[in-house]
Amino acid sequence: MSSSLSKIVDGGPLFRFALLTRRWRQIVDQELRTSGLTDATWRPLFYLNILGDGTRQKDLAEALGVKGPSLVRLLETLQDKGLIESSADALDRRAKRLSLSSAGKICARRVQQRVQALEEQLLAVLNEEQMTQLPAMIQALESGLENWTEQA
Template sequence: MSEDTTPPNPSADTGGSTFPVYREGGTTPAIRLSINLVLVARRWRALLDERLRTIGQSSARMEAMSAIMNAPDPNAQIDIAKRLRIEGPTMTRMVDTLSRDGLVAREQAPHDRRTNYLSITDEGLAALEQIFAVADPMRDRMFAGFSEAEIATLNEQLQLMLARLDEGLPAGEPE
């Protein structure tokens, strides 16, 4: 792509589209960032899944078990799904598998037959420990050379973007 010669957010400045810039082989910082966010997330997950397969695990299982482990009590299945930003049926399939493997326990809520509370089992904790033994060195290599302050800043910015996405990107001026 050609060198960036446009303002950081021309569509916000003009109410128009950045597509003419992109169509001509140009880009903007915002276009590059959104593309890079997607590529980094895809590549991280692919590499992590490749390595986790060797121990019979996956990044999806890691995310689900971690969310269950860290959820405030009572940890309703639907709340875990919302936290992971996945649909209920997807969460149900994941919990079915994790439960069958003895990694997660499912208990029906006493006040509502439709609600299940989830907890991680001792076997699940052991599996997460194995998963982290694989993921931690990868994470360390990915963030090598980043200062704690840089990582904190990136986290703050990503959390802001996630909050905006969770709101459905309402119309109006960015904060």
């Protein structure tokens, strides 16, 4: 481990968690790049697969943690590749609803299967007790952050 990484590790558990998630995304990106997908393309497909057809564009942007204008160019690229479809929202003509195309659903399922396989490989280092505790610990941290942002 480089000295700069060891300083981050010494920064506390949440800094280590941030480092872990960054490294996890790098591994997933590297694996999916062999399928011709970049971080910018696989993540929207992955999230749309989870969120379901008819997801509002602003909801996808929020889930991805990006601003609307940044997402627009990416969505145009995914539409040009035939992976997603966009339609006007029936209740709000300014809003867009997004759906995976048939090809997009196939691609998203492949992404989800590959991510799940990688996740299983990584989590295999945990014992049964740790695996049982992990979701509750993550939920507690998420709740803590949510409470914190509501108070701010």
